[in-house]
Structure formats: C-alpha cells, structure tokens
Amino acid sequence: MSLIHTLARMEAVESGRAQPLATVRHRHLAARPLVFVPLTTAGEAGAPLGALVGADRDRPRLLVVPQPRDRDLRFAFLADLAEELLPYVDSFADDTEPAERTETDPETGKRVKVETELCADAPQLIVPSRAGIEFVRLLGRSMRFRRTAEQDPDAPYPAPPRVPLLGRWLTHFAERARVPGSALVAAMTELLSRHWATGQSSLEDQHLGALLAWIDPPGEGSGDGSGTVSGDGSGEGESEGEGESEGESKAEGLGAAAALRAETARDAAGQLLCPPAGPATDPAFDNKLLAPAMERYDRARTAVAAAEDGPAADRHLAELAAAEREIAALVESRTRPTWDAVWRGLDLLAALPEGERAAERWTRDRWSYTGHRDRVLAGEPPQPRVDDAVTAANKLATRETAQARLEAQEALDDPLVMAGRRLSGEAFGGEVTEIVMAYTDSARPSPRPLVTLRTDDAPHLAERAKVHRSLAGKPQSAQFVGYDEEGGVVLRILDKMGRGKEPEEGSVPVKGDRIVWTLFEHAPRGGPSLPEPDDTPWTHGGPPGEGAEAPDPVTPEDVL
Template sequence: MSLIATLARLEAVSTGRAQPTATVRHRHLSGHPLVLVPLTTAGEAGAPLGALVGTDRDAPRLLVVPQPRDRDLRFAFLADLADVVLPYLDSCAQAVEAAERTETDPETGKRVKVEVELCADAPQLIVPSRAGLDYLRLLGRSMRFRRTAEQDPETPHPAPPRIPLLGRWLTHYGERARVPGSSLLLALTEVLSRHWATGQSSLEDQHLGALLAWIDPPGDDTGAEAARRAELARDADGQLLCPPAGPATDPAFDNKLLAPAIERYDRARTALAAAEDALEADDRLAALTAAEREIRDLVESRTRPTWDAVWRGLDLLRALPEGARVEERWTRDRWSFTGHRDRVLAGEPPQPRRDDAVTAANKLATREREQARLEAQEALDDPLVMAGRRLAGEAFAGEVTDVVMAYSEGKRPSPRPLVTVRTDDRPHLAERAKVYRSLDGKPQAAEFAGYEGSPDEGEGFLVVLRIVDKMGRGKEPEPGSVPEKGDAVCFTLFEHEQRGGAKLPDPEETPWTHGGPPGEAVGEAPDTLTEEDVL
C-alpha cells in the first residue's frame, strides 16, 4: 500500500467517510453492462443456488435452482444463464471496424501490417465482489468440457447444447480479469476500492454494502456506523438486512429459511411422483409449484439488495470523468474479445485444463507488463496518483528555471539542451539516470546531469536534466519539444511504455527441461503403491 493510500485510510477513520484516492475513473464502464449477482449453495462451491442477471436495472431476470443437488436442475439453470449471457455476447460480435495489426510473414519472417476486423465494442460483465469473479471462473472451468448429446450420443448426463460455449466464454473472461487494467469482467468492490479508501481493511471492503456505506453513508451517520449496520443489522426474524454480496449466503438464512423450504420442495416432488390419478397429481403439482415459488422468493430476497447496490456503485463511478488512457486499455480488451470470437467461430477446441510451459510464460509476462503499464498510465492520467509516486521518490514536479542549449559530440552534433528544474520533491536520482515526461502523449527521455548548487530546503532542489530525444532530426530542436523557462513540468523515473520481453519458442519446440512438446509423456511413471506406503 502506498503512503498516500495509507494517509487516505487514516483520514477516512478520522472523518468517518471514505476518501478519494483518484480524481478520474481508471476503468472503462460500458453504457450497457451485464450485471450478474450469483448465489451458491453452502458447503459446495460448484452447486449454484440462483442468480439475478440482466442489463436492465429495473427488470433483472431471476434464475433459481430449487434443489442444488439435482444435476438436471443445475443444467437447466446453466442453460437459462446461457440464454441470457450468450445473446448479450453475440450483440457485440457482429459490429466490426477495420483495424491494422502487425503479424509475422510466414514466408519472409518479417513483421508486416495486415488489415483485420476488430469488434467495435465488447460486452462487459460486472459482478459484486472478487468472490463472484472467482465463482464465474469456476463455472467456466466446470462447463467448457461438458459433452452434449450431439457431440457424444452415448455420454452420461449430456449437457444442453449451449452450456460448453458459455463455459468457454466465462473461462476467457475469467482469464482476462487477471490481466491488470482489463475491464471485460469487473468485480465492483475492486473498482470502488481503487477509487476510494475506507477506514476498514481490504477484506472488509469485499462486502459491497459496507463499502458503499463508507463511500456514501445515509443521513448523518458516519461511515463506520453505517458499515457496521450493513454488516450486522438483522430483522426480527434474525435475518441480515443487508445480505452478503454473494455468492455465499448467511448461515442463519441457510438454516432457518432455505433448508426448510428445500425440504418442503423435496417432499412435494416425491408426493407428485407417487400420485396415482390425474386429480391427485394436479393437487400435488400445485403444492410443488408453491414450494418452488417460495424458494424463488427467498433467493430474490438475498440477491435483490446486492443487485440494487451494484447499480448504485456504478452511479458513483460514472460521476467520475474517465481517464485519458482508459480507452487505450479498452481497445486491448476489444482485441481480446475479437480474438476469442474468432477462435470459437473457427471451431478450435476449448481452453486446456493446464497451460503448456510457453503459454503459461506468455501469460505471466503479459500480466507483469500490463501491471507496469497500468501503474504508469494511472499516474500520468491522475495527479493524485502521481502525488503518491512523487512521495515515493519515483517522480518529481517543478518549474523550469533555466534552459541552456548544448550539443552532442561527434561528426553530426545533435541538440542536447540542459534544463534546470526547481522542485520540492526528493526523487531517487542516480548518476546518469533516465527520466521521462509526457510530450503530446509520447514519452520524452532526459538524462540526470546533476544538481546545481546545494539543496536548499527553503527553495527546493535545482535538478539539471539533459533532453535526449523527441526534438526532431534537425540541428535545432522543433518548437515545443524543449521546455521553456517558467514552464511547469513533471518527470518520472519510471518508463511510460513497457518493452516486450524475449521471444519464447513455439509450444511444439518446448525444451525437455520445461515439459517437452505438448502431449508428450515426460519422465518415468511413478512407482506403484506398496504396503509399506500405507501406515
């Protein structure tokens, strides 16, 4: 946690209200997102209990599994979920625009630009908390390998046709959510915590009701009082007034309300199966319908408060202006969505259970690169974030006090002007360290040349920098490429653009030290179990 974030949390405790840690919104928000509030059965993470899902704030669709242990009812729930999610994904798959992409020519091996299709927009999924995000990833993993009756007529318990496809999409969105800065799948508590600091722990911030209570407490209550009430307040029947933000449920709800309702449903279903005539079947069918309706009402009572809280949180985020570089990151999300759409249309198999060595290394390198890029871009977009980097000695801002024209040595001298900056910051500058500033959206590099005079606490440091690029090809720098006396400037010690890593081999050329080519058996089979192995 940065120093400025720690200060914001301390101020939140002092004032009783969450403090902003950003002046702009650092994540893209779609104008038409799909909100999903999942609920799962206690004790079995993969057994769905229900969900509220939809794009209409006032008309969500309620999906319920009356008996989570029934495999057929689970499949029916997942099929209904696919009927909601897949059309939403398809709505962005058709509208495309022309875009250029750099690819390697298989004949020459050179990098060339080719024109390809890029989806004009991408679908955005929003869940209440990090636990909901993990739950979607679990659903995707459990669904994408399911066999349908069309694929394998002899498979036991065949899945409805659209379930494997939904599993592939949820897996892709879950993997993309692990890339820093991605906005395809967002956990609302994570986004709110990025923009506001509360007076509670980051674990407590995962309760959406408590988090919103700190950010926007009702009436004259302090954030701590409102958050405590959101977490602990119960009605006369002992049920939470603000249920957890899913997918977990409260034990009091499970034991007092849900378990008896499911038991009544089971008895009604057993009685219907034992009916001996049509009249008796009609009566027992009415009892079964009433028992199912009771479970639906219970699930809706647990998910609807969270559904309303999600949209309230989105309203708070939309009030912030979008950061300048958010659209660039959303374009990379659109590329990701378009690439997976093309793989699905091409009939490629689902994502493997375990990545090969090259794929895993590429994913790790991508996440590391995107994390560094996100931290740099957030600082460049937001002066409050940049203040944290300045406090850490990773950037400095000040006023240009002098500019002296100088040139490099050699047959063709190039301009290397010396710029003196007065700053009150304390950057960690080493000899000949590189620093960068944003010039028309592109990073301009400079080299630390030393201090002028001795540092004076009353007047700040005088830092001398040598500008080394982005000044044109002529002998004289282009207008505007060199700071002028009196200009306010901000230089960073971190790079604005991240470089690519070393090229990895193709998966088919994976060395034996990293598992060998995919599909090959590696090493000897383990020893068989003997009596000595079992105590």
C-alpha cells in the same frame, strides 16, 4: 499501500466519509454492462442456488435452482443462464471496424502489419465482488468440457446445447480478469475501492454494503440508524474533546456506523438487512429459511412422483409449485439488495470523468474479445485445463507488463496518483529555472539541451539515471546529469526534438514551465519472445527431442 492511500484512510476515519483516491475513473464503463449476481449453496462452491442477471436495472431475470443437488435442475439453470448471457455476448460480434495488427511473418521472422477487423465494442460483465469472478471461473471450468447430445449421443449426462459455449466464454472472462487494468469483467468492490479509501480494512471492503456505506452513507445523523454514533440513540455527542460540536461528533462515526449496520443489522426474524454480496449465503438464512423450504420442495417432489392421476396428484402439484415459488422468493430476497447495490456503485463511478488512457486499455479488451470470437467461429477446442509451459510463461509476462503499464498510465492520467509516486521518490516535479543549449560531438551534431529544475521533491536519482515526461501524449526521455550549486536537478534531454540541428518548437521546455518527470517508463515493454511449443526443450514442457534418452527399464528392485 502508498502514503497517499494511508493518509486517505486516516482522513476517512476522522471525517466519517470515504476519501477519493483518484480524480478520474481509471476503468472503462460500458454503456450497456451486464450485471450478474450469483448465489451458491453453502459447502458446495460450484453448485448454483440462483442468480439475478441482466443489462436492464429495472428488469433483471431471476434464475433459481430449487434443489442444487439435482443435476437436471442445475443443467436447466445453466441453459437459462446461456439464454441470457450468450445473446448479449454475441450482440457485439458483428459490429467491426478495420484495424491493423502486428504479427510475425513465419517465413522471414520479421514483424509485419496485417490488415484485420476489430470489434467496435465488447461486452462487459459486472459482478458484486472478487468471489463472484471466482464463481464465474468455476462455472466456466465445469461447463466448457461438457458434451451435448448432438456432439456425443452416448454421453451419460448430456448438457443442453449452448452450455459448453457459455463455459468457454465464462472461462475467457475469468482469464481476462487476471490481466491488470482489464475491464471485460469487473468486481464492483474492486472498482469502488480503487477510487475511494474507507476507514476499514481491505478485507472489510469486500462487503459491498459496508463499502457503499462509507462512500455514500444513507443518512448523516438523520435518525435512520446509519449516521448516529451515540450509545443511547439520543444523538448527543459523547466526545471528551472540548469545543467539538455535535455535528462533528456524528460525522466522525458516520461511515463506521453505517458500515457496521450494513454488516450486522438483522430484522425481527434474525435475517441480515443487507445480505452479503455473495455468492455465499448467511448461515442464519440457510438454517432458518432455505433448508426448511428445500425440505418442503423435496417432499412435494416425492409425493408427485408417487401419486397417481386424480385430485391427490393435482394437490401435490400445487404444493410443488408453491415450494418452488417460496424458494424463488427467498433467492430474490438475498440477491435483489446486492443487485441494487451494484447499480448504485455504477452510478457513483459514472459520475467520475474517464481517464485519458482508459480507452487504450479497453481497446486491448476489444482485441481480446475479437480474438476469442474468432477462435470460437473457427471451431477451435475449448481452453485446456492446464496451460503448457510456454503459454503459462507468456501469460505471466503479459500480466507483468500490463501491471507496469497500468501503474504508469494511472499516474499520468491522475495528479492524485502521481502525487503518491512523487512522495515515494519515483517522480518529481518543479519549475524550470535555466535552459542551456548543448550538442553532441558527432559529425552531425544533435541538440542535447541541459534543463535545470527546481524541485521540493526527493527523487531516487542514481548516476546517469533516465527520466521521462509526457510530451503531447508521447514519452520524452532525459538523463540525470547532477545537481547545481543551489540543489536544482540538471537533466539532459535526449529525444523527441526532431531531426534538425535546432529543436522543434515545444519540444524543449522554457524557463518558468512546471514539469513532472518520472523515473518509470510510460510505456513499459515486455521481455524477449518465447519459442514456439514445438521448439521448446522437453525440460520446459516441449516435445522430447530425437536424441532424448529412453527411461531406465523397470527392475525387480523398483517394485516394493
């Protein structure tokens, strides 16, 4: 946690309102995101109980599994989910634009540009919390290897036709969620906590209702139960400090009181007024409402199966339908508040201007979506259960590079984030006080001007350290030379000045300019490429070589 983040949390506690951690939105928001609010059965992480899903905030589709232990009902739920999700995912597949991609020529080994197509946009899946992303991963793992009756007529429990395809897409979404900065699938709690700091812990921020209570409290001491902090409900301040007004006392507890109410307030029946964002349910809901409703459903199903045609069978069918409606109403009562909270969070995020470099990260998401679309159309098999050594190492390297790139881009887009990097000594800013033109000692001298910067920051500058600044959207590098007599930082500019003897106009700062230099690279590069799986030694997961030794024969001493 940066110092800026810590200070913002302290101010949130003092003011009773969440404090901004950013001045821009660092994640792309699609014009038509699809919101998925899942609910699972207690004790069975992969057993769905129901969900609200859709791209229209006013018309979500409710999916319910009346008895999660029934495999047929779970398959029906997954088929309905595929019916809702796959058309949305496929709606972005046909709208493409020409693009160039850099690939390695298999014959020469050189990097060449290849003309290809890129989807103009990509789907975006929004879930309430990080646990929702984990549920998406579990669903994908349980579905992508299923065999349909068309694929395998002898399969004992064939899946509905499009369920395996949905599993492959959900697995891709979950894998993409592990890439820092990706917005293909996002958790609302993480999006909000990235842009606002509350006066509670990071663990408490995973409760969507409590998080929104800090960011946008429902009332500020208006008597609705969320803004007052007085013990007797009278609204009178109880602060011992002299001269503190009643409004200030209320403000200090506004966010904390609203968050506490969102987490713990219950109705007369003992049910939470603000259900958790899921996918887990509240034990009081499970024990008092859900379990009895499922028992009535099971009894009705048993009665229908045993009944013969006639008035009794019609009565049992009516009881079964009523039990199904009761469970559906219970599921909707737990998911609809979370559905509304997710859209409320989207409204808060949409009010922030998008960061300049967020579009670049979304382009990477579009490449990811386009690549998986092509793999599906080519008939490639589903993602493996366990990655081989080379694939796993490549994924890890990609995520590390994406993390460094994200941290650099957020700082360049947002002065508030850059302030945190300056406080930590990773960047410094100030006013240019002197420019001295210098040149290299080569046969063709190149400009290497010396720039003196007066700064109040305390950067961690080592000898001959490289620093960077953004020049027309591109990084310009300089080398730390030392300090002048007055403590100014002296830098030697190294590049982005053109090819002539004199620097191009605007490439060298002038006296009086205020500049921010960073010690971190603006476009971090990954490490060296790894060998292909066939060229990987067997010690690292590759195929055994021709000269590999055979294993020792089994002897009687090896058997206990």
